[in-house]
Amino acid sequence: MNRSGIFVFVYFVLYMLAQVMLLKQLILFNTAFCFVYVAFILMLPIETNPLVLMLAGFLMGFSIDVFYDSLGLHAMSLILVSYLRNYWLTTITPQGGYDAGQGPTLAVNGLQWFMVYALPLVFLHHFILFFAEAGGFGIFWYTMLKVIASLTFTMTVILLLQYFSFERRR
Amino acid sequence: MLRLINFLYNYRAFFTFLSLEIFCAWLWVENSQYQNTQFFNSSNRIAAGIMGAAQRTREYLSLRDVNRELSIENAQLRTLVERLNSGEMPVLIADSLTRFDFIGAKVINNSVAQFKNHITINRGTDEGLQPGMAVISTSGVVGKVKSVSEHFAVVTSLLNTDEQVSSVLKRTGSFGTSQWDGIDPLFVKLHYIPRHVRPEVGDSVVTSGYNAVFPEGILIGVISKVDLKEEAQFFDIQLALAQDFRRLSYVKVVRSMLKNEIDSLESHAQR
Numbered sequence: 001m002n003r004s005g006i007f008v009f010v011y012f013v014l015y016m017l018a019q020v021m022l023l024k025q026l027i028l029f030n031t032a033f034c035f036v037y038v039a040f041i042l043m044l045p046i047e048t049n050p051l052v053l054m055l056a057g058f059l060m061g062f063s064i065d066v067f068y069d070s071l072g073l074h075a076m077s078l079i080l081v082s083y084l085r086n087y088w089l090t091t092i093t094p095q096g097g098y099d100a101g102q103g104p105t106l107a108v109n110g111l112q113w114f115m116v117y118a119l120p121l122v123f124l125h126h127f128i129l130f131f132a133e134a135g136g137f138g139i140f141w142y143t144m145l146k147v148i149a150s151l152t153f154t155m156t157v158i159l160l161l162q163y164f165s166f167e168r169r170r
Numbered sequence: 171m172l173r174l175i176n177f178l179y180n181y182r183a184f185f186t187f188l189s190l191e192i193f194c195a196w197l198w199v200e201n202s203q204y205q206n207t208q209f210f211n212s213s214n215r216i217a218a219g220i221m222g223a224a225q226r227t228r229e230y231l232s233l234r235d236v237n238r239e240l241s242i243e244n245a246q247l248r249t250l251v252e253r254l255n256s257g258e259m260p261v262l263i264a265d266s267l268t269r270f271d272f273i274g275a276k277v278i279n280n281s282v283a284q285f286k287n288h289i290t291i292n293r294g295t296d297e298g299l300q301p302g303m304a305v306i307s308t309s310g311v312v313g314k315v316k317s318v319s320e321h322f323a324v325v326t327s328l329l330n331t332d333e334q335v336s337s338v339l340k341r342t343g344s345f346g347t348s349q350w351d352g353i354d355p356l357f358v359k360l361h362y363i364p365r366h367v368r369p370e371v372g373d374s375v376v377t378s379g380y381n382a383v384f385p386e387g388i389l390i391g392v393i394s395k396v397d398l399k400e401e402a403q404f405f406d407i408q409l410a411l412a413q414d415f416r417r418l419s420y421v422k423v424v425r426s427m428l429k430n431e432i433d434s435l436e437s438h439a440q441r
Binding site for chain 1: 182183184186187190191193194195196197198199200201210211212214217220221223224228281282283284285286288290316324331351352353355
């Protein structure tokens with residue numbers, strides 16, 4: 001295993017432990033969840049093979065499911081994000097393209113680009129997650145409230161993490 | 171043939187995606203329907219160990235509530251013993267004691283904010299737990315055991331939109347079904363109470379004897395809202411839960427001595 005492979009593994013474990021030990025208990029107003037583990041897939045290098053991405057998404061989602069007792073649910077949502085991620089990255093390529101070896105981070109591409117990149121993918125993840133859990137559109141508005149509240153919470157934490165690592169690098 | 175293989179290879183990302191999604195969707199549907207002894211849930215040793223460690227640090231914060239609950243239950247039990255000794259209570263209690271056996275357990279993981287909530291407890295097959303057993307607390311109904319490992323078990327919380335409990339309105343004796351609607355963790359709905367009954371706010375609702383899982387007469391909640399639509403066949407009733415699920419720390423698993431006997435008798439009768 002090479003250097004970056006070890007880094008990816010360490011990130012995997014860190015994101016997972018943070019999610020199941022800390023953020024699982026941290027639910028605001030009984031509606032806002034923080035599923036920060038999505039950032040693990042979002043932050044993988046731009047040139048990552050789609051098959052590797054999906055495998056990583058499956059492993060991460062599956063591990064989270066074991067702790068949430070919702071086998072298949074988080075994995076299902078995260079695989080969709082990992083599949084669409086590369087297509088979305090191609091669609092929103094900034095002028096001049098991506099620099100080789102750079103991650104799709106806020107530090108490299110700026111806040112505006114990062115929001116365009118992360119917001120729809122995280123929204124999609126939350127949308128699939130909550131509506132699949134609710135078992136359909138039976139309680140639509142309450143489920144939608146959960147989606148939006150959790151989206152706000154998750155994005156805030158992801159942005160904070162981005163700024164945190166950004167400052168450290170400079 | 172070659173063209174087919176070429177086609178599959180060219181779209182390999184999409185096909186991998188599709189098969190993984192179908193697999194996950196199948197897992198999810200399967201998981202929410204059946205009780206089983208599977209490995210991949212929070213009752214496995216690693217997951218329960220990690221969550222137990224997190225729980226041990228949080229435990230101290232809830233000690234005050236746990237103490238109060240235990241002292242209340244202690245007082246109730248003392249009163250009961252006193253009444254038994256003085257011969258006030260009939261033999262009924264002794265009968266239900268032989269029918270049900272209780273195993274105390276600690277909650278190591280709990281949630282109330284999802285649509286399908288589960289509770290992980292620290293007792294497993296080594297203490298005789300099996301899927302399908304009832305779980306109650308000092309205050310009332312908690313849920314049903316879903317899957318068991320050697321030392322831990324996952325309980326389907328009453329706050330799970332799939333969970334239904336056969337209930338009875340204590341004052342009128344009419345039967346219904348309690349089920350959570352997925353919104354407020356302090357309230358559940360009581361379905362199928364027909365028009366001719368007169369339920370009132372404040373009536374208590376308990377488990378019925380129409381199942382071999384729950385002992386009869388365990389409190390579920392108290393009616394907090396009654397509504398009857400013009401054309402509806404049944405009442406819309408809301409129950410304030412007896413047990414506050416956000417503060418669940420210790421529970422009791424009910425082992426029904428006669429469950430196998432009742433089940434086999436019923437399956438024979440249906441044949």
